[in-house]
Amino acid sequence: QSRCLHVMQAPEVEKSDAAGGEFLTRTPFIYTETRGDETQRYAATAWHTLVNSPNDLKIRLKRVDILNADAALPSIQLFL
Numbered sequence: 001q002s003r004c005l006h007v008m009q010a011p012e013v014e015k016s017d018a019a020g021g022e023f024l025t026r027t028p029f030i031y032t033e034t035r036g037d038e039t040q041r042y043a044a045t046a047w048h049t050l051v052n053s054p055n056d057l058k059i060r061l062k063r064v065d066i067l068n069a070d071a072a073l074p075s076i077q078l079f080l
Helices: none
Strands: 002-008 012-017 022-035 038-052 057-066
Touching: none
Parallel strands: none
Antiparallel strands: 002 022, 012 022, 022 038, 038 057
């Protein structure tokens, strides 16, 4: 069984197309996961592409970029 904790910064709007109804947000965060005696920590950025719908904003795309994604990483159970 694994347990996790996210420490997230406030999202920032990176791109805004109000006329087209599309917005791109960036949220840096630290993710810590423990399994037994092992702990893994990751620095990452969550990107969300949001689009206008009749009553609110909807997520069109969610992407997570891990800082050291080019390294060999163990299995991660990342939930956002």
